[in-house]
Amino acid sequence: MNDIGIWGLGVMGQNLALNFASKGYSISVYNRTEDGEDNIVSDFMDKVDSDYSIEGFTSISEFVSSLKKDKIVLIMVKAGTILDSVIEVIVPLLSKNDIIIDGGNSDYMDTLRRLEYLSEKDIDYIGCGISGGSEGALKGPSMMPGGSFQAWDKISSMFRDISAKDKYGNPCCEWIGKDGAGHFVKTVHNGIEYAVMQIIAEVYDIQKKLLCFDNVTISDNFKNWQTDELKNYLFEITSNLLILKDKDSNYILDSILDKSSQKGTGKNTVIASFDYNIPTPLISEAVNARLISGFYSNRTQLNQFYKMGKISEINKKEVEESLYDGIYLAILFSYLNGLELIRESSLKNNWNIDLGNIIKVWKAGCIIQSDILYFLEDVVLDSNNSESLYLNQKIAKEVNARESSLRKLVVNAILSGTPVSVLSSAVSFIDSLKSLQLPANLIQIQRDFFGYHGYEKINRDGQIYHLDGEV
Template identity: 40%
Template sequence: MAVYIVMGVSGVGKSTVGKLLALQMDLLFYDADDFHPPENVEKMKAGIPLQDEDRKGWLDILARKISTWNQKGGAVLACSALKEKYRKQLQSIPREQLTWIYLHSTFELIKERLLLRKDHFFKPELLTSQFETLEPPGYGIHIDANNSPEQIIQQIMQKLNNKISRIGLYGLGVMGKSLALNLASKGVQVSVFNRHLKAVEENVAKDFAASHSNDFKFNWFDEPEKFVASLARPRNIILMVNAGKTVDVVIENLLPHLEKDDLIIDGGNSHYKDSERREKFLKKKGILFLGTGISGGEEGALKGPSIMPGGEPTAYDRIGDILEKIAAKDKNGKACCTYIGPGGAGHFVKMLHNGIEYAEMQFIAEIYHFMRFSLSLDQEGVAGFFEKWNKEMRSYLLEISIEILRKKENAEFILDKILDAAKQKGTGGWSTKAALELGVPLDTITSAVMARIISGKKEQRVKAAEIYNTKPHKKEFKKIEKSLFQAFQAEQIINHAIGFDLLKSASEEYRWNLNLSEISRIWTNGCIIRSGLMEDLVKLFRENKDENLLLHKEIVDFIKEARQDLILVITQALQAGVPMPGMSAALNYLLSFTAAQTSANMIQAQRDYFGAHTYERVGKPRGEFFHTKW
């Protein structure tokens, strides 16, 4: 399906070229002039230039026709489409399905052609107004109309066969390659770029394009200037490079080749404050920017990730259809991609996604460890229970953990060969820092980050284990078998409540107006933390977007029932000498959140004693402070 619009001023040869192009491509040809209402025709016959109001109804008719023609297999349309706003009105189908072919020539040459035309309602004296109205497009195929129609068709076909890319992808690491293939599989023409460093990274872009040449035609580059020149204007460039200074270096390298209204999309795991800074910097130069979180790993990037774009709404309006096209789909077939909010909102939401992910991974690891080394289940036994639980939980992380538990190498389980020293990329720690800045508790995520840090001290832990003679004590599995699943479900809910509370606070502080229900929805597929719970959250946050998750009636009913199970499992694990930092953090948060009276009055008294920091008083209005001379 495709529609081709041959555009330009009257007399440039639109109809002649359009008919030949339609014949070449075996498509129907239409002339936009045939759809003018009688009153427009009469005006043009009288030598009266059409105004925007005259064209509005005509363009509406054409837009509907273009949509119909596209559904029926395509067409070629000859239409002046002189102004950008006219072209936007005609854009009734996806951008990649509509190709603009702009025929241009000099005023003098076209005037000569018009003087030779007979029996046409357009008067040559109207040509001046057309040139004054003309706004040449910064995209599409541009053809000099001074050649013969046959030569023009040859040039058009050559350019169509090597179609200008609508989007460029900079950086062909694992995620970049997968995204490029995803885009190409959805019919989007892509230019790919990767740096060329002798003996370090050689011919990466070239080899990638060659290895997939049987399926897709990638325009490949290792020179920034040629890469940018290959893109349709205004340009759209996705950066898939390492977060941090590398992003700034890449932007600086691209800037000399960019023009006003070009768009840079940072698809890496950048810090949200860096995204805000880059957006402001680029805005001064007339360049649009979207800080875009992408979750799903290599497989998600290839088959459909969850996408979280943040920045100017106009930037999303321009590229949103492509991002939604390559995103995963929820259970109703809607794209797991939505405009998140202004500034750094997109990367903040992705950061928090990763924070929730850290804690979920920690919970699964703790329960596996407890079941394996204290409750005496073998790996197949643990995998069996996880598999049973996941029929209800539908958790991606639990799903992959089952496969990990069962994977063998030379008849031995691979998991036993993996060193227990976890790494991190920083997003979990960023979440903790953001929570401290906003004054929001983040117990589960912070504990998961700290657990990874202490896991890295492998040599010290081994030495300490020998000194303290610490080994897991055996516990009777049957006594807590029923409680394990309830406890696992409870900590998952608590962790999500903690994470979404941070999102709510950030939204209020930065005025992002985050839609928690919509964020939950785009996390139901494609991303790492997708689960059955996430699907429930879409409804819960839609019904009451302002309430803490732990105060929703459905959640309250479950947590009341599961609270003792969580306490029992953690108590048994700690008594057995099995560390449970993540699950303990979840329980402590729950106990603190549901406690009408805590120990904080003693802390306030201590602060006032040594530092005269004052305190609020029972029975007095909040915000009224007192001091005691101790």
């Protein structure tokens, strides 16, 4: 009888199976045979190392029967209705206290719905965010489980075994919280990923257009910025991809259409930020930047219609000197945007999420792994969970030391006509956070004038006023 079953042999399912097997676990795998997937299981089994204990099945009942008591089934299929249909098929074959784990990118509210549905059938359910892509699945992913804590007790050892390990050897797999907390944190992880990727793209663009650097020089810069405080996975791959050539010795990057797509997790992060009234401007602008890139045909026409005004002189030396501190601060605030959203949503949903655990999980194995998380770990340890991370003195110190560099970077980019939507939103967000007087008072008096929404007054303890009572 096998330790765990994996339903779905896409690349993630296959590599997770190999990962489990490499750690000494016995695995059952299943994949449907419809829609051209007849040979998925047999093809996978043909390449499995003979030392691994993996059994392949095309019969659902035989697959389930092959598992040990208190069966554990990890489902790796597309989120949404497909997952619901798989659950409906497998539930009749399971017994009390068996465990279903969703390892896809499900919406956290769907996870909560499934958890409640399965609890009525005495089946435990875990929604587990998994980051790291196919390589992470094979060599050690970052894992974010949430849902049934009773189930977590049973699977924690094996999940920690296959997870990535940070530079101190600690597993990047920690219990996140109840309900859909695990999938919510994975969604926010992806939102941060959007922001950091867009920041890197904007800094690449600045170097290419303002400083006229070639691919090799830009690659060297990203490589040299891999210092202890800013070492990260995305810098590493960017440095390599910038100088990757095709068989004709041309840079592949330079031939790629500037039109980026998305699967929706960035958008879902932004929607959640609106739902919980928590600003995440860097993530929001990163999503917008992808949408704007999709206006490719319009952009090619508008390039002819919208004429550039007179370009102010750019201080190239200032730009070059500002790059490192500017990108550091923008990336730091991308993480803070996401962590603040997690902190506030946890308080409002009573998830009891430990931000320290989130940081532990993200330190390795995932797309946003970065040594900046070791700094943020100190910030979290030094903070009260009920208080905003932006108030931490360590964050204030970083802002005071680096904000002028970020501002210089943005100003020069804007003067040159180079779009820097996320970098500029970082500056505006910091300016707003430290502003004693925002113009929201004008908005409130306008709202009361046309909609009778009311407004508060300075030093009046939240009492609501209306224009008709004051004029």
